[in-house]
């Protein structure tokens with residue numbers, strides 16, 4: 364996209380558009396969520412854990428994109444997790460679906476306007492770290508934003524300063540900090556909860572690298588990403604994190620290691636989406652317990668970036 368196209372894309376998802384969508388949702392449900400959850404590939408079962416659900420198909424929500432990927436149901440579910448009001452995206456959007464980056468991250472701004480304070484994101488990822496096993500859950504402590512290196516950042520384009528000054532920092536500043544993108548207290552909380560639940564054997568922490576997809580990586584690419592410091596590779600999350608932090612929400616993110624990245628020319632293994640969904644099913648119950656227990660321990664947050 365050139366600069367003009369980027370400006371156009373950005374203006375299509377303006378504050379007013381997001382506000383209209385948020386107002387529509389708030390008029391349809393009495394739930395006032397403080398926690399927003401994004402389910403990764405094959406991890407949509409998390410949404411089923413919500414009680415007293417009010418659910419919307421993405422196609423029925425004004426201005427909302429549509430899910431096109433198998434394993435992403437395309438529903439926005441409001442409800443409570445152990446009494447805590449939540450909203451859960453059962454299906455997310457990816458760059459490779461052909462959407463502008465501003466569109467795939469728009470739900471983060473909707474979360475903000477709904478009153479969400481803490482965002483919990485999950486994804487399926489390939490393990491680059493040689494100590495990782497399929498089924499491990501990696502607490503994301505940092506990221507490598509490869510599309511961002513090439514100028515594809517969800518915050519590119521005009522920054523609506525009006526809202527910075529007039530609307531109580533609803534969106535955010537021109538140059539947001541990302542060295543504190545992943546909340547350290549929440550990472551510690553996740554380790555504590557994981558240990559109480561007996562999950563320590565498969566709980567890790569590491570660096571997630573986002574690529575555009577949809578092709579999986581070559582062997583040379585996996586080797587390079589590992590050398591650059593990535594522990595896991597995927598096709599999502601980072602863009603959402605940037606927008607969530609831009610508008611001042613606290614962020615916690617998890618990768619389920621659904622497959623081992625192929626690093627060796629002698630290997631017969633081949634990354635495939637069926638394996639990704641299958642591993643999601645196998646770890647679904649533990650992931651759900653981990654996330655719902657973390658949610659019950661969250662404190663109120665006013666951490667504006």
Ligand SMILES: O=P(O)(O)O[C@@H]1C[C@H](O)[C@@H](CO)O1
Pocket residue numbers: 402403404405432455457485486487488576597598599600635636639
């Ligand atoms: O939405 P996530 O990041 O969990 O989805 C990953 C990346 C691709 O969409 C898909 C590949 O199997 O899983």
Ligand SMILES: Nc1nc2[nH]cnc2c(=O)[nH]1
Pocket residue numbers: 487488489490574576578579580596597598621622623624634639
């Ligand atoms: N890019 C990428 N995304 C994934 N999502 C799940 N596994 C993988 C993988 O190996 N590579």
